[in-house]
Amino acid sequence: MSINNHNPLNAHFLTASPESRKSYDETIMAVAKMLTDNFAMTDQPYSGKTIPELKILLNDLWESNSTKQSLPELINEIGPKIVKHLINVNHPLCIAHLHCPPLISSIAAEIIISATNQSMDSWDQSGAATLIEQQMLDWLCQRYGFSKNADGIFTSGGTQSNFMGLLLARDYAAFHNYDWLISDHGLPSQANKFCILCSEDCHFSIHQSAHLLGFGKRAVFPIAANDRLSPMIVKKKFYELKNDGMIPIALVSTAGTTDTGSFAPIEELAVCSKELNLWFHVDAAFGGGVIFSDQHRNKLKGVEQADSISIDFHKLFYQSISCGVFLLKNKNYFDFIKLNVDYLNPESNEKYGISDLVGKSIQTTRRFDALKIYLALKAYGEEFFGILIDVTFELALTTASYIEKATDFELLITPVLNTVVFRYCPVPVPSGCHWENYYNKLNKHIRLALLQSGQAIIGCTKINGRVYLKLTLMNPLTRIDDIKKLFKMIRQEAKHINQRLINKEDRLLDN
Ligand SMILES: Cc1ncc(COP(=O)(O)O)c(C=O)c1O
Incomplete structure (x- = not known):
């Protein structure tokens, strides 16, 4: 073995030296702990921090004297300050895009991929x-x-x-x-x-x-x-x-x-x-x-x-x-x-x-x-992936039938895979609003309000001129109870938006 055990750079690279082993083990352990503490499961899919708030937090962090910290200390610090404000793909209500929670096998593979850097x-x-x-x-x-x-x-x-x-x-x-x-x-x-x-x-x-x-x-x-x-x-x-x-x-x-x-x-x-x-x-x-x-x-x-x-x-x-x-x-x-x-x-x-x-x-x-x-x-094994697909498709069908039964929601089509496209369309519409215009803006703002508060991350799309909400139910951990909770939030947000409209607090829904 030609590793020079006395080279101080050893601690910064993955080698067989004791300094490297120590540094590598401490760092990886710190990462594992930081991720379980700050990311594995958060109450909401997004912390709800506004962009200006985040900018201040991140600028302060960048300008702080972090180069003097050890790597494990730095990792501990970015947990609550950065990682907590990422989008939590593991959360059952992170259902906007074709963006999946990664399997543990994938996380393990990523460590090997980056460490070996082939x-x-x-x-x-x-x-x-x-x-x-x-x-x-x-x-x-x-x-x-x-x-x-x-x-x-x-x-x-x-x-x-x-x-x-x-x-x-x-x-x-x-x-x-x-x-x-x-x-x-x-x-x-x-x-x-x-x-x-x-x-x-x-x-x-x-x-x-x-x-x-x-x-x-x-x-x-x-x-x-x-x-x-x-x-x-x-x-x-x-x-x-x-x-x-x-x-x-x-x-x-x-x-x-x-x-x-x-x-x-x-x-x-x-x-x-x-x-x-x-x-x-x-x-x-x-x-x-x-x-x-x-x-x-x-x-x-x-x-x-x-x-x-x-x-x-x-x-x-x-x-x-x-x-x-x-x-x-x-x-x-x-x-x-x-x-x-x-x-x-x-x-x-x-x-x-x-x-x-x-x-x-x-x-x-x-x-x-x-x-x-x-x-x-x-x-x-292959069958496992078939089961994950079947489970998420099942949830999409259950969600669709829940929407169909609700008088204030409208389903676009019966799900073919695991996406559910629908809109919230309560009646009556506030006076002075054209109903189609109102529904378009209402749905757009519901999605935005849920995202900004961090309660739920759902999709929004436009089909034939109409704005729809979209749930991409890829996460096999999402259950129908999570979806019912989401529908409650949607109704609640719509109420807030309507109140603002009635109070003429903003011109959000103007025609
Ligand atoms: C049907 C389809 N094709 C292609 C893409 C692009 O894939 P990627 O984002 O991996 O580049 C997407 C992404 O959502 C997709 O839904």
């Missing part, structure tokens, strides 16, 4: 980690029904995976139709006619990708609501666009839309895409997890026919951020983005059986997120 771009920076990532990718390809000719890569999440799907769709279209390699020659002259078909409620990263790929958002053609996408309307739009001189290159189907969790008929759309020579990308960032549920797996029927799939494990697979995967049916298409550079992944490495994953990624330095999937599957 970089997945090249074998010589990752060793066994490269093999574990490939093992997980091979398993996932098989789990989603792809053949041995498929492959994938871990990504930062759905946005990056969707971008990769559309990037490869673009490069494939140029190569297949015009024998043109975009990686060498840039965009072909026809690219300004390239366009993408998708649903009206697809994730905004589809538009963002179109922008980044040089098509502009105008090249995205939303056809219908996701659950109403059908081969017939896809074909109609396809031929209309062709007649207008456009060149449709891809169809995106969402397996679990962000707002309502709706699924498109994947199998039918896959067949139709093949017929029209469209790249078929399935954005299963949200709904990909249902593959583990016996009850809901059929929602993904046909996914194995997709050209590419996005799946997020930091959503319905309860992993800490980030943990996304991009799967590709024909692994040869990764060649569109592959580059070999002498310092990192020389071609000669392949001759020696060395695999550098950088050739499949749009990132260079990349985290060992695959370890989280590995540990989770080994620790809990």
Whole structure:
């Protein structure tokens, strides 16, 4: 062992020296205690501190003499001053977004990931980690029904995976139709006619990708609501666009839309895409997890026919951020983005059986997120994830039926996954208010008031011009009693807002 036990820097790095062990153990113990004391379970999902109050607190903290403190002391200090004012994803009423409480296995994996600091771009920076990532990718390809000719890569999440799907769709279209390699020659002259078909409620990263790929958002053609996408309307739009001189290159189907969790008929759309020579990308960032549920797996029927799939494990697979995967049916298409550079992944490495994953990624330095999937599957087994999905879906249905029975709430649709979209619409509306306008503003302000007080963090969205509240019931610890408590809070907040309106204390609800 060549560690110099007398090097004072040892205490700051993870080495085999006694100073390092002491410093590491004390620090990790301090972190564990601080997190259980300040984060594990708080009374509310947010402390309720206002932004100006927080700014003062954080400025004072930053300007205090903290560099003189030991690391465990500093960690103790940030517990009540920073960590207590984070959003508590473990709280049963933290239900705004597709933002999950991470499993303990994921927290453990994160410690290993950061301590070992592997970089997945090249074998010589990752060793066994490269093999574990490939093992997980091979398993996932098989789990989603792809053949041995498929492959994938871990990504930062759905946005990056969707971008990769559309990037490869673009490069494939140029190569297949015009024998043109975009990686060498840039965009072909026809690219300004390239366009993408998708649903009206697809994730905004589809538009963002179109922008980044040089098509502009105008090249995205939303056809219908996701659950109403059908081969017939896809074909109609396809031929209309062709007649207008456009060149449709891809169809995106969402397996679990962000707002309502709706699924498109994947199998039918896959067949139709093949017929029209469209790249078929399935954005299963949200709904990909249902593959583990016996009850809901059929929602993904046909996914194995997709050209590419996005799946997020930091959503319905309860992993800490980030943990996304991009799967590709024909692994040869990764060649569109592959580059070999002498310092990192020389071609000669392949001759020696060395695999550098950088050739499949749009990132260079990349985290060992695959370890989280590995540990989770080994620790809990696949069925466990199916149960978590079933439990949260059950709660969504119970919540929906509670809303339907209440006379002052309106449910938008029966939940398809675990999101519940609804609005509070009491009658009568205050005099002088247009009811539709009033409901829109009331719901917006209810959500804001709950967030600002920290009592509950719920979502808010707009569908067909109406403002709705949204509960994303991902947390398997949330129970119907928590939801009933939330509805009480909503009614209470609405009363306060109305009182302010009647007292003309603010112009909050003015038409
Ligand atoms: C359907 C869908 N696709 C893509 C994304 C983007 O995923 P990420 O936030 O992991 O980039 C989301 C995020 O909510 C989503 O709901």
